[in-house]
Amino acid sequence: MSHQTNSSAGLTGTADSSLSSSVGEHPNAITNRFYTYERVEEIVGFIQKLVTTKPEIAIICGSGLGGLAELVTDKIVVPYADIPHFPRSTVVGHRSNLVFGNLNGLYVVCMQGRFHPYEGYTTATCAFPVRVMRMLGAHTLIVTCAAGGVNKGFSVGDIMLIKDHLNFPNLAGNNPLIGHNDERYHLFPGPRFPPVGHAYDRAYLLKMKEVAKKHNVELREGVYCGLGGPCYETIAEINMLRILGGDAVGMSTVHEVTLAAHCGFRTLGLALITNKCLSDYNTTYEPVHEDVIRISELKANELQQLIFDFVGFIKDHRT
Numbered sequence: 107m108s109h110q111t112n113s114s115a116g117l118t119g120t121a122d123s124s125l126s127s128s129v130g131e132h133p134n135a136i137t138n139r140f141y142t143y144e145r146v147e148e149i150v151g152f153i154q155k156l157v158t159t160k161p162e163i164a165i166i167c168g169s170g171l172g173g174l175a176e177l178v179t180d181k182i183v184v185p186y187a188d189i190p191h192f193p194r195s196t197v198v199g200h201r202s203n204l205v206f207g208n209l210n211g212l213y214v215v216c217m218q219g220r221f222h223p224y225e226g227y228t229t230a231t232c233a234f235p236v237r238v239m240r241m242l243g244a245h246t247l248i249v250t251c252a253a254g255g256v257n258k259g260f261s262v263g264d265i266m267l268i269k270d271h272l273n274f275p276n277l278a279g280n281n282p283l284i285g286h287n288d289e290r291y292h293l294f295p296g297p298r299f300p301p302v303g304h305a306y307d308r309a310y311l312l313k314m315k316e317v318a319k320k321h322n323v324e325l326r327e328g329v330y331c332g333l334g335g336p337c338y339e340t341i342a343e344i345n346m347l348r349i350l351g352g353d354a355v356g357m358s359t360v361h362e363v364t365l366a367a368h369c370g371f372r373t374l375g376l377a378l379i380t381n382k383c384l385s386d387y388n389t390t391y392e393p394v395h396e397d398v399i400r401i402s403e404l405k406a407n408e409l410q411q412l413i414f415d416f417v418g419f420i421k422d423h424r425t
């Protein structure tokens with residue numbers, strides 16, 4: 107049952123009048139005009155007909171990390187293709203499903219496949235499922251991603267707790283919240299000028315460190331740099347990211363976490379270091395997506411265990 111083509115994904119040039127652009131309008135404003143409160147309610151209503159339990163935890167699976175959803179029991183799988191106005195993942199290592207079910211005693215929704223700006227989606231489109239998951243009832247977001255290790259002390263296979271991010275598209279004037287700020291989202295609370303200084307929940311960060319200790323996993327902690335992609339970085343760019351305090355680099359996460367902060371999610375971010383970044387002009391290694399997927403799949407079990415236990419903690423401490 108497919109309701110709608112990908113044309114709803116916030117791109118211009120479709121027959122839908124809500125997508126036609128006024129002169130000079132920012133693509134994110136067009137996307138946000140398309141994903142009206144009513145339309146998001148329609149999407150949420152559609153999903154609620156299929157899934158009657160309210161999810162508490164939302165999980166976004168990074169490249170090669172879709173297996174996280176396999177931990178979920180009593181699964182209900184809702185393909186993106188079935189959901190009205192939902193985009194599709196087009197990248198290897200990303201499936202296109204919302205997976206609902208139980209994880210260590212809590213009801214969760216997993217995005218098995220995310221959206222990236224380099225696929226042609228606006229950052230607002232990439233982030234909008236976060237709002238859907240919030241409106242479905244989730245209060246905690248666990249966002250995972252594959253990333254290159256900018257920090258020279260990091261090794262391939264390390265897991266980095268994201269303590270903060272550098273949102274490069276945002277610094278260049280591309281923020282998913284550009285456009286009309288619908289007051290009705292103030293429920294979450296969604297102000298026009300949302301603070302993002304604590305977008306990654308400090309208490310969650312500390313808790314995940316405890317969980318990792320129990321599993322004898324040494325976690326890294328650092329700043330994730332979100333770039334547009336699809337190119338991996340030049341040596342000069344990596345050197346710049348280091349100077350700016352970046353520890354890991356990827357092409358996702360920052361727009362999702364921005365929207366998550368806006369709609370009141372408490373967020374935990376985990377970046378799996380899948381490759382080293384180019385450091386000097388004598389380096390012959392270049393990152394390739396196949397390696398990213400291979401390392402993600404190799405380390406998925408470890409990450410799954412940490413997330414499983416972390417969800418158990420949320421269950422024991424929710425108010």
Ligand SMILES: O=P(O)(O)O[C@H]1O[C@H](CO)[C@@H](O)[C@H]1O
Binds near residue numbers: 169222250356358395
């Ligand atoms: O961030 P995720 O989706 O985990 O994937 C990362 O890996 C891909 C590049 O290999 C890019 O999509 C980058 O963002």
Ligand SMILES: Nc1nc2[nH]cnc2c(=O)[nH]1
Binds near residue numbers: 252382
């Ligand atoms: N931008 C970027 N994304 C990645 N995803 C996985 N590895 C990398 C990387 O080195 N750079």
